[in-house]
Amino acid sequence: MTDAKKIATTTIRKKMTRRTAELLRRLSEIPKKGYAFGHQDALSYGITWKNNGKKMKSDVALVCGKYPAVFGFELGNLEKALPNSIDSVNFDIMRKLIRKAYKKGGVVTLSWHPDNPVSNGNAWDITKAVPSLLPEGDRYDTLYEWTKNLAHFFRSLKDKKGKRIPVIFRPYHEMNGGWFWWGKGHCNAQEYQRLWRETHRLLVREFKVHNLLYCYSPNLLFRKKDYLTYYPGDAYVDMLGIDVYQHLTTGLFKRHLKKDLRTLQTVAKAKNKPYALTETGLEKVNTANWFTKVLHPLLKDSGICYALVWRNDSERHHYAPFPGHTSCDDFIRFSRLEEVLFLNDLKR
Ligand code: BMA
Numbered sequence: 459m460t461d462a463k464k465i466a467t468t469t470i471r472k473k474m475t476r477r478t479a480e481l482l483r484r485l486s487e488i489p490k491k492g493y494a495f496g497h498q499d500a501l502s503y504g505i506t507w508k509n510n511g512k513k514m515k516s517d518v519a520l521v522c523g524k525y526p527a528v529f530g531f532e533l534g535n536l537e538k539a540l541p542n543s544i545d546s547v548n549f550d551i552m553r554k555l556i557r558k559a560y561k562k563g564g565v566v567t568l569s570w571h572p573d574n575p576v577s578n579g580n581a582w583d584i585t586k587a588v589p590s591l592l593p594e595g596d597r598y599d600t601l602y603e604w605t606k607n608l609a610h611f612f613r614s615l616k617d618k619k620g621k622r623i624p625v626i627f628r629p630y631h632e633m634n635g636g637w638f639w640w641g642k643g644h645c646n647a648q649e650y651q652r653l654w655r656e657t658h659r660l661l662v663r664e665f666k667v668h669n670l671l672y673c674y675s676p677n678l679l680f681r682k683k684d685y686l687t688y689y690p691g692d693a694y695v696d697m698l699g700i701d702v703y704q705h706l707t708t709g710l711f712k713r714h715l716k717k718d719l720r721t722l723q724t725v726a727k728a729k730n731k732p733y734a735l736t737e738t739g740l741e742k743v744n745t746a747n748w749f750t751k752v753l754h755p756l757l758k759d760s761g762i763c764y765a766l767v768w769r770n771d772s773e774r775h776h777y778a779p780f781p782g783h784t785s786c787d788d789f790i791r792f793s794r795l796e797e798v799l800f801l802n803d804l805k806r
Pocket of ligand 1: 545
């Protein structure tokens with residue numbers, strides 16, 4: 459690392475708000491007690507309801523009486539300054555829910571599925587785009603505008619006293635898969651890293667956003683050495699993650715997750731950064747005792763700070779139980795396990 463870069467890095471770290479540094483410390487300390495349970499869009503909607511932002515509500519809480527400790531929110535569409543996310547959550551309501559989650563001691567993590575800046579299709583439109591977003595590219599102005607719109611939202615996340623709420627930002631995820639425009643096959647590792655660093659630079663330097671922790675999260679790996687292929691560098695990443703879903707058999711999921719969690723642990727320990735299972739789940743949760751017999755045994759000694767299951771969109775697309783679901787009893791048992799931390803277990 460050149461001296462100039464070293465100085466730049468130190469400056470960036472120093473600007474992090476006190477609360478953001480505190481969030482980083484909290485995340486590092488969670489594994490001493492267990493791991494936190496997270497749910498994507500937990501507060502925004504459930505299978506039969508939608509939140510207007512006035513009160514906390516969650517399918518998970520309706521089932522087991524406890525709120526998740528980690529709350530996922532999705533930012534897709536915010537880059538275009540649209541009023542609602544790609545999953546139909548109004549951003550003003552989202553802001554209110556983030557405030558409530560933080561006030562109660564919860565951890566907030568933000569995913570982002572931005573549209574394809576070249577084709578105007580969605581995040582899954584794999585028209586080549588990354589090179590054109592880079593400073594020398596012909597769509598750099600789009601990256602600038604989009605990042606500005608995100609920054610505006612991040613800066614608006616404030617508690618009652620006007621202090622900025624710290625959140626985890628997990629952009630350009632699952633880059634080692636080929637399904638997103640920023641993923642494998644649609645840009646090379648160097649272009650990806652430059653996109654990440656430029657986004658980071660714009661947020662920190664240009665738009666003065668200092669309440670974010672940056673999380674790097676590839677999808678399921680094939681080889682251990684693949685974890686860092688797209689890694690933008692220690693100065694641009696605060697925590698490490700991995701997304702591993704059960705798409706096929708339980709046996710395969712167990713084998714894959716076990717291996718990947720070990721990789722994650724090794725890399726994160728060497729880098730001294732907290733790490734998490736940033737997305738997981740079995741769609742529809744239709745395996746008996748999945749939470750207590752499949753997921754938990756894999757996670758309990760993994761050292762992760764949290765595991766987040768994906769969203770409860772509909773009867774066909776959900777990852778957490780809801781009242782009446784066949785996995786409710788198992789989930790209640792899961793929620794009572796000492797090592798599984800819910801909102802009340804995370805003291806700030
Ligand atoms: C995917 C699905 C989509 C959703 C996207 C972003 O896994 O749940 O329906 O739009 O995540 O949240």
